[in-house]
Amino acid sequence: MNCSDARNILNSCFDGENHPLAQKAEEHAATCQDCRKWYDSTLRVIEVVRNVDEMPEMDISTLVMSKLPERHPASIKQDTRHQEFAWGFTGVLAGAFGLSLVLLLILFLLKGESAGIAAIQTYKQINTLAMGIAMLWNGILSALKATIEPVLAFATSGSELRTRIIGFFVVDSIVLIAAYLLWRRRRKITIILPILKLS
């Protein structure tokens, strides 16, 4: 083994590596005067560098924390995004729901009870369309549509018009609240979606 190779291997050992030829390099250093001198002086340098002096004690944690805002900007941004979307989503649905209610009442007042049944059909269509637009916006259209259809069937199966209307609105409100809560937990929707999908 030549001096250059031996010193390279010994340098690797100084770096904390387990070199397979370390022993051979040390044997070379034991026999070569120049390499021995280099090896001993490098070991001494490492010892001196490690023990050079004590660093002054510094506790900067209080200073650092005093300069930080109360909350990380990312958490504020996330809350704002959630709130904006939640309000927007709820606003769209509430608007669609309210509009269809107004239309239903107008038809009922103008045309009387006989038009009520036809109005419910219209309401279903408008409501479904409005909810469809809102659901499309947040990406869970298919899941809620599958949920709404049997709900609508149940809501319109009562014998009296008033019962139908009340039942319809109550069930619809539950669906809206469920949609809002699902959106707040949208990261888990990929797990929930297969469960919600109705054949």
Add this chain to the structure above:
Amino acid sequence: MDTPDADLIRRCIEGDNKGFDTLVKRYQKRVCGFCYRILGDSDQAADASQESFMKAYYALENFRADALFLPWLMKIASNTCIDAARKRTRRQTECLDERESDLKSISCGEPTPEEDLLKSERAEITRQAILELPMKCRTALVMFYYSGMGIKDISKALGRPEGTVKYDLHTAREMLRRKLEGIVVEI
């Protein structure tokens, strides 16, 4: 058992600053030690350390959860120290030659100094010698011997290949060996 760094970072991003306080307390000694060895002045080191942690705080969003926090933090500290060193207008380190002649005059003709004084002088010379190393070599040396980082972590922190880091470290040791030979390091 200590809370993992990734959990503390996640808590901080979600709005709980106590997570970052724990991180500061956990790593301030290493960061301050690194800055002190690089800049050679405790006040500048304290400023650079604070600035490093502040930069890390605001960049937490960009921190990859699968990466190690210490190399990432040391990278920020390294860049901060480089900027601080460039901004220095006043030369704060004395030439090694002046200190060398001081030590020789102490040991050659004068009465034998107190052992502590000699040790202090040698420590000062070693510190100055480290400060006179090229920045790349100095950074690798300080991270290896004072921040407790391995070659791999230093490579990640400095964004340089492992081979380059090893070369810089070997060069630093060799330069120190030649500078300190006969002064601090007996042949």
